Amino acid sequence: MGIAMTSSAVSCRDVGKTWAAGSPRAHEALRGVDLDVAPGEFVCLLGPSGCGKSTLLYLIAGLEKLTSGAILAHGQTVNGPAPERSLIFQEAALLPWLSVWQNVTFGLSLHGVSTEERRQVAREVLARAGLSEAFDKRPDELSGGMRQRVSVARAMAMRPRVLLMDEPFAALDVQTRAKMQGFLLDVWHATGASVMFVTHHIDEAVALADRVAVFTARPGRIKAVIDVDLPRPRDVEAPEAMALRRELTGLLRDEVDRAFAEQEALTSAN
Numbered sequence: 571m572g573i574a575m576t577s578s579a580v581s582c583r584d585v586g587k588t589w590a591a592g593s594p595r596a597h598e599a600l601r602g603v604d605l606d607v608a609p610g611e612f613v614c615l616l617g618p619s620g621c622g623k624s625t626l627l628y629l630i631a632g633l634e635k636l637t638s639g640a641i642l643a644h645g646q647t648v649n650g651p652a653p654e655r656s657l658i659f660q661e662a663a664l665l666p667w668l669s670v671w672q673n674v675t676f677g678l679s680l681h682g683v684s685t686e687e688r689r690q691v692a693r694e695v696l697a698r699a700g701l702s703e704a705f706d707k708r709p710d711e712l713s714g715g716m717r718q719r720v721s722v723a724r725a726m727a728m729r730p731r732v733l734l735m736d737e738p739f740a741a742l743d744v745q746t747r748a749k750m751q752g753f754l755l756d757v758w759h760a761t762g763a764s765v766m767f768v769t770h771h772i773d774e775a776v777a778l779a780d781r782v783a784v785f786t787a788r789p790g791r792i793k794a795v796i797d798v799d800l801p802r803p804r805d806v807e808a809p810e811a812m813a814l815r816r817e818l819t820g821l822l823r824d825e826v827d828r829a830f831a832e833q834e835a836l837t838s839a840n
């Protein structure tokens with residue numbers, strides 16, 4: 571006893587989640603998930619559709635309650651949302667009547683931060699996002715990629731220690747997605763935040779992650795956690811990266827087949 575241990579940024583211990591637990595509509599999404607994310611680590615979550623990846627992010631964000639187990643963030647039990655844990659969705663979900671800088675600092679305004687200070691924070695994070703020109707624009711004047719950069723900038727304005735990203739680039743075209751990945755890696759290097767990033771794209775996981783957690787079909791459990799021991803910046807076409815892509819594809823294939831079979835069975839039963 572008495573030996574100080576460095577806390578994980580996020581620690582999931584035997585986490586289970588059943589939606590509508592105790593009702594006839596009970597639906598088990600996650601079972602016995604154990605996963606630790608170190609401070610400053612980038613972890614991608616990969617798994618078949620419906621295996622509970624988004625559910626896990628909501629639980630870590632504190633937006634939903636667990637059914638069993640525990641989640642700790644920097645050693646503290648998660649029991650609600652906190653600015654240090656920011657969730658970024660696939661759709662940028664900006665407020666259309668506010669300007670870009672007001673969107674970026676909306677969370678700070680809820681915490682009573684002065685207008686002048688908010689404008690200063692917005693200037694900094696928008697510069698990092700390459701969006702200084704958009705400071706006074708409205709969201710509908712921006713492209714999809716720019717809007718998504720604004721939503722990452724909005725998350726950064728809260729100075730989170732953990733960024734929870736739910737397929738944030740899925741709606742973007744291939745070129746914009748590659749640019750956004752570069753932007754995210756810059757932000758990650760500059761801030762030292764931990765990132766948990768849900769993706770369906772094996773290439774994206776290989777391009778970004780320190781480790782990839784592969785989930786089973788629902789109820790989601792961790793099937794394997796794979797180290798991505800490749801130098802950065804990464805070449806996803808390099809032989810080592812190709813080998814890793816093959817390994818991840820193999821791990822995922824069985825689970826995707828299982829998820830489809832279950833979906834088929836449900837459809838034919840109804």
Ligand SMILES: Nc1ncnc2c1ncn2[C@@H]1O[C@H](COP(=O)(O)OP(=O)(O)OP(=O)(O)O)[C@@H](O)[C@H]1O
Pocket residue numbers: 589590597598599617618619620621622623624625626788
């Ligand atoms: N609010 C909710 N109420 C009830 N069931 C839900 C709710 N949200 C998700 N589910 C169910 O929980 C399971 C896991 O969903 P979740 O969205 O976490 O999966 P996912 O792995 O993120 O899927 P995808 O890759 O398709 O986005 C699914 O069967 C889904 O239908």
